[in-house]
Amino acid sequence: MNAYREDIEKYIKSRRGLIVRDVVNLCGIDSSKLPAEEGAPFGPGALKGLEEYADLMRESGLTVKTYDNYMMSGDLFGENDKKLDIIVHIDVVKGGSGWTVTSPFSPVLKDGMIYARGASDNKGPAVAALYAVKAVKELGIPVKHNVRIIAGTDEETDFIDIKHYHNTEEEAEFTIAPDLKYPVTNVEKGQFRGEIFKDFDADPESALLYIKGGIATNMVPAGAESALRGISADAAEAAAKRASERTGIVFDISQVQDVLTIKAVGTGAHCARCRDGNNAVTALMELICSFDLKENEQIKALRQLSALFPYGDHDGDALGIALRDEKAGDTTMSLDILDIGPSSLYAKFDSRTSLLMTKENTIDVIRDRLAENGMRFEYEFDEPHAVPEDYPLIQKCFGIYEEVTGKKGYCQSIGISSYAHFTERGIAFGAEPEGMDTNMHGPDEYVSVDALIDTAVMIAMLIADVCA
Numbered sequence: 001m002n003a004y005r006e007d008i009e010k011y012i013k014s015r016r017g018l019i020v021r022d023v024v025n026l027c028g029i030d031s032s033k034l035p036a037e038e039g040a041p042f043g044p045g046a047l048k049g050l051e052e053y054a055d056l057m058r059e060s061g062l063t064v065k066t067y068d069n070y071m072m073s074g075d076l077f078g079e080n081d082k083k084l085d086i087i088v089h090i091d092v093v094k095g096g097s098g099w100t101v102t103s104p105f106s107p108v109l110k111d112g113m114i115y116a117r118g119a120s121d122n123k124g125p126a127v128a129a130l131y132a133v134k135a136v137k138e139l140g141i142p143v144k145h146n147v148r149i150i151a152g153t154d155e156e157t158d159f160i161d162i163k164h165y166h167n168t169e170e171e172a173e174f175t176i177a178p179d180l181k182y183p184v185t186n187v188e189k190g191q192f193r194g195e196i197f198k199d200f201d202a203d204p205e206s207a208l209l210y211i212k213g214g215i216a217t218n219m220v221p222a223g224a225e226s227a228l229r230g231i232s233a234d235a236a237e238a239a240a241k242r243a244s245e246r247t248g249i250v251f252d253i254s255q256v257q258d259v260l261t262i263k264a265v266g267t268g269a270h271c272a273r274c275r276d277g278n279n280a281v282t283a284l285m286e287l288i289c290s291f292d293l294k295e296n297e298q299i300k301a302l303r304q305l306s307a308l309f310p311y312g313d314h315d316g317d318a319l320g321i322a323l324r325d326e327k328a329g330d331t332t333m334s335l336d337i338l339d340i341g342p343s344s345l346y347a348k349f350d351s352r353t354s355l356l357m358t359k360e361n362t363i364d365v366i367r368d369r370l371a372e373n374g375m376r377f378e379y380e381f382d383e384p385h386a387v388p389e390d391y392p393l394i395q396k397c398f399g400i401y402e403e404v405t406g407k408k409g410y411c412q413s414i415g416i417s418s419y420a421h422f423t424e425r426g427i428a429f430g431a432e433p434e435g436m437d438t439n440m441h442g443p444d445e446y447v448s449v450d451a452l453i454d455t456a457v458m459i460a461m462l463i464a465d466v467c468a
Contacts, residue, residue, distance in 0.1 A: 002464065002465070004461065004464045005403065005461055007139050007141075008139065008141075011138070011460075012453055012456045012457050013453060015134075016449065016453060019127055019131055019449070019452055019453070020114065023107070023119065023452070024114060025052065026049065026090070026118070027105070027116035027118050027119055027123050027124075028107055029049045030092075030105045031045045031048065031049030031050075031090050031092050031153065032046070032093060032095070032117075032156075033046060033091060033154065033157050034046070039069055040069060041069060041070055041154075041161075046091050046154075047069055047153070049123075049153070050072055050090050050151060053090050053130075053151050054066070054072045056127070056130055057072070057149060057151075058074075060074070060130055060137070062074030062075055062076060062149070063075045063077075065079070067165050067169075068164065069153075070152070070161040070165065071151060071153065072151050073148050073151070074130075074133075074148065074149045075147075075148050076137060076146055077146055078146040079146070081146035082146065082148070082170060082171070083145035083146055083173050083466060083467050084145070084146070084147045084148070084172055084174045084176075084463060084466045084467055085148050085150055085171060085172040085423075086129045086132075086133075086148070086150070086177075086459065087149075087150045087151075087152065087175060087177045087179075087419040087423075088122050088125060088126035088129055088149065088150070088177070088178065088179070089122045089126070089155035089179065089419065090118075090126065090151050090153055091156050091157075092117050092118035092123070093117070093121075093156050094117075095117050096117075096441075096443060098443035098444075099443045100443065100444055101115040101444050104116065104117035105117060112448060113448055114446060114447050114449065115444055115445065115446045116446075117445055119438070119445055119447040120431075120438035120439075120440055120446065120447040121438075122179045124431070124447035124452050125179065125430065125431035125447075125452070126151060128178070128431065128452045129149055129178055129459050130149060131456045132456045132459035133147055133459075133460075136460055136464060136467075143467035146172075147463050147466075147467050148172065150419075152165070155418075159417070159421075159422055162419050162422045163422065166422070171423045175423045176393070176397075176427055177419045177420040177426060177428045177429070178429055178430045178455060179418040179419065179428055179431065180416075180428035180431075180432065181414075181432040182431070182434055183398065183401045183409045183410055183411075183412075183429075184394055184401075184410070184412070184429055185413065185418070185427065185428035186386065186387045186389060186391070186394060186411045186427050186428075187327050187328050187385070187386045187387075187412070187414070188415075188417050188418065189328050189329075189331075189332075189352040189384050189413065190354075190355075190357050190381065190383050191352060192351040192357070192363075192382075193217055193349070193350050193379060193380045193381075194348065194349050194377060194379040194380075195346070195348050195378045195379070196345070196347040196349070196370060196375050197344070197376040197377075198373075199345075200296075200301060200344070201297055201343065202342040202343040203294075205294065206294065206296055206298050206299070206342065207229055207230050208298055208340070210226065210341050210342075211284060211288065211338055211340045212224065212225055212226075212339050213264070213284065214281055214335075214336045214338060214348070215337075217336050217337060217348050217350050218270060218272075218336070218350050219268055219269070219271060220266070220268055220274050220276075220334050221266065221268070221279060221335075221336055221337070221338075222265065222267055222277070222278075222280055223263070223264065224264040224280040224283075224284040225263045225284075226261070226264075227260065227261050227262075228259070228288070229258045229259050229260065230258060231260045233253065235291075236253055240253060243283065243286065247286075247312075249264050249265065251264055251265075251287065262284065262287070264280040264283055264287070265280060266278035266279055270441070271332065271336060271350040271351075271352065271415075272414065272416045274314050274332050274333070274334040275332075279335065281335055281336070282306070282309055282311040283311045285309075285311075285338070286306055286311045289302060301340070302345070304373040305338075305347060309333075309335040314330075315331050315333055316332075316333035319333070319366055320365050320369065321351075323353070323354045323357060323361065324356075327355055327386060327413055328354045328384060329413055331351060331352065333350075333351045334350050334351070335347060335348075335349045336348055336349060352415035353384060355384050363379060363381065382417070385417075385421040385422075385423075385426075387425055387427055389411045391425065391427075393427060396462060397409065397427070398410075400461045400462055403461075404457055404458050404461070405454065430455050431452075431455045432451075433448065436451070
């Protein structure tokens with residue numbers, strides 16, 4: 001048993017009201033990313049949230065340092081002593097619609113839960129981490145080495161902040177990001193995003209006017225729309241009914257004069273969990289390809305793309321890149337944005353790759369397949385991140401997790417990235433409890449205050465161990 005657990009738990013539980021206060025105040029700030037302004041690289045809201053958190057660090061007796069307002073850090077002591085980094089983020093996704101308990105930036109405490117955008121991702125855990133450091137400091141727990149909290153503001157989009165931070169700072173010997181699900185995430189898949197282009201001569205007699213769908217590269221598209229002319233509404237309705245029965249996609253068809261508009265409604269999901277969604281774009285492509293259309297370069301390009309990204313293919317099998325390993329699991333693939341007009345095709349996909357992914361077996365394969373169909377290809381790729389399960393920090397986290405929760409510690413992989421992805425040895429330790437879905441990024445996002453208490457206790461115990 002950790003020698004300081006009892007004192008740490010007593011301290012943290014006595015600060016329950018203060019923890020709630022600080023999470024509520026922080027969640028009242030809309031810190032979603034906006035265009036850069038002078039001194040605010042990710043917009044004024046993100047900077048306001050970062051400054052609020054920096055004030056909390058100062059009030060806790062930490063020495064605060066800013067990195068051009070991309071990130072800020074707070075040191076317990078010894079800025080140059082890099083033993084343990086705790087990386088959190090203050091930025092959030094947009095508030096979104098569909099909230100029922102409260103509005104996104106009007107936090108509410110209800111039934112032991114704080115409801116607000118960012119409550120669980122990641123402002124609640126950020127406050128818990130701060131109180132963990134305060135517990136170690138105010139209880140006088142004898143630590144010889146520094147713990148640093150690093151707070152960022154671009155985690156939800158491009159991770160430019162952590163890359164900027166590492167331009168001047170080396171990572172500590174140990175790093176945790178309390179930003180995923182307990183117990184420990186030690187494998188984060190590679191992120192591979194590609195853009196596809198093809199130009200062709202416009203055919204003034206083409207039946208297809210356009211297809212458009214998707215709003216974000218990392219989201220399975222819940223909606224898509226197409227307009228055609230010279231197509232029988234009855235034939236389209238019959239084909240749509242068959243397609244809907246097979247796919248579960250809802251097709252809404254309307255006609256004005258000779259123009260037929262088809263709207264496809266599916267289910268959105270994060271592309272890392274693309275099987276949880278229902279892709280409206282690929283379903284609509286398949287439906288239109290079933291029509292008896294005059295062949296031209298535009299329709300040929302549509303058929304080619306649909307063959308490479310067929311409805312229901314979640315792992316890139318049609319592209320020839322389906323790879324699986326025991327640690328990371330399957331490669332996932334989702335075509336998320338599509339825009340086909342009279343003379344051009346543009347599409348964008350997102351793939352989360354297994355540890356087996358290489359340039360030769362994935363990037364070169366896709367480039368060659370697209371080139372065979374006269375399509376151009378541009379891409380971005382972040383390599384997978386994996387830390388061995390026998391890494392000492394992971395074993396320490398297992399022991400603490402098992403002691404506090406009574407549950408068995410284990411490692412898991414995930415298709416999304418935390419700040420740990422951009423370190424050499426970082427892991428995600430919590431902070432969402434097993435079996436609890438806190439609606440991160442969705443309406444009525446919440447965090448359990450009890451879970452925050454547990455997180456603060458576990459991080460304080462980790463500090464006491466690692467920094468002794």
